[in-house]
Amino acid sequence: MMADAQQDHINFDVMFATHNAFRRDLERLEAAAVAGKTDTPEVRAGWENFKHQLHIHHTVEDERLWPTVQSKVGDKPEPNELLREMEAEHGQLDPVLTAVDQALATKSPDLIDRIKELGAVLGDHMKHEEEAALPLIQETCTNADWKNFAAGMARAQGIKGAAVYIPWILDSISPAERQKFLVNMPPPARALNKLFWESRYHKKQLWKF
Ligand SMILES: [Fe+2]
Known part of the structure; x- marks a missing residue:
C-alpha cells in the first residue's frame, strides 16, 4: 500500500x-595524503x-532497510532493479576500501588516486541513494518502517557506539545542521553527548596531522 506522503x-x-560525515572524512583523509601526513595516530584513528x-x-x-522496501514494492521491476543496484554498490566499496588500506600501509605513491577512487565510488553511491532510493522509500514506506530501521541502527551502534557516532556526525557541522540532527536523537543520548561524549570525542583529535 502506498503511504500518504502528506500524513506520513x-x-x-x-x-x-x-x-555528509563520510564525505567530510574523505576530504580530511585526502588533505592528510596531500600533505604526506597519513602516518599520524590521529589520522589513522x-x-x-x-x-x-x-x-x-x-x-x-542491507539487513533492515532494503528488505523492508523490497517487501513494499513486491515484484515491480524498476524498484527491484534499484534495490539490487543499492546492494551491488555497497559490494563495490570493499575492494576500493582495501586498496586505500594497502596504499596507506605501503606508503604507495598512488595513495591520493586510491582515495579519490574511494571518494568517487562512495560519492556516486550516496548520490544515487539520495536521489533515487530515498524518494522510493518516501513513496512506499511509513514513518514506522523508517523508525524501525533507525532502531536497528541504534541497536547496531549500542551505547558505546552512539558515544562516538553522535559527536562524529556533529564534528564541524553548522549550528543549523547540528540542530536538525540532534532533534532526531533520543533525549538521553543528547544529554550524554552534551555532558561527556562530545568532549571525549574532541580529545581524540581525529584526523589531526
Ligand atoms: Fe545511506
Missing part, C-alpha cells in the same frame, strides 16, 4: 547528516573510525 512524511535528516561507521551504516541498510 519520513524525515531523512539523519541519513543526509551521516552521508580517523580512518579506522570512518571504516567502522561505513560498515555499520551499510550492514544495517
Whole structure:
C-alpha cells in the first residue's frame, strides 16, 4: 500500500547528516595524503573510525532497510532493479576500501588516486541513494518502517557506539545542521553527548596531522 506522503512524511535528516560525515572524512583523509601526513595516530584513528561507521551504516541498510522496501514494492521491476543496484554498490566499496588500506600501509605513491577512487565510488553511491532510493522509500514506506530501521541502527551502534557516532556526525557541522540532527536523537543520548561524549570525542583529535 502506498503511504500518504502528506500524513506520513519520513524525515531523512539523519541519513543526509551521516552521508555528509563520510564525505567530510574523505576530504580530511585526502588533505592528510596531500600533505604526506597519513602516518599520524590521529589520522589513522580517523580512518579506522570512518571504516567502522561505513560498515555499520551499510550492514544495517542491507539487513533492515532494503528488505523492508523490497517487501513494499513486491515484484515491480524498476524498484527491484534499484534495490539490487543499492546492494551491488555497497559490494563495490570493499575492494576500493582495501586498496586505500594497502596504499596507506605501503606508503604507495598512488595513495591520493586510491582515495579519490574511494571518494568517487562512495560519492556516486550516496548520490544515487539520495536521489533515487530515498524518494522510493518516501513513496512506499511509513514513518514506522523508517523508525524501525533507525532502531536497528541504534541497536547496531549500542551505547558505546552512539558515544562516538553522535559527536562524529556533529564534528564541524553548522549550528543549523547540528540542530536538525540532534532533534532526531533520543533525549538521553543528547544529554550524554552534551555532558561527556562530545568532549571525549574532541580529545581524540581525529584526523589531526
Ligand atoms: Fe545511506
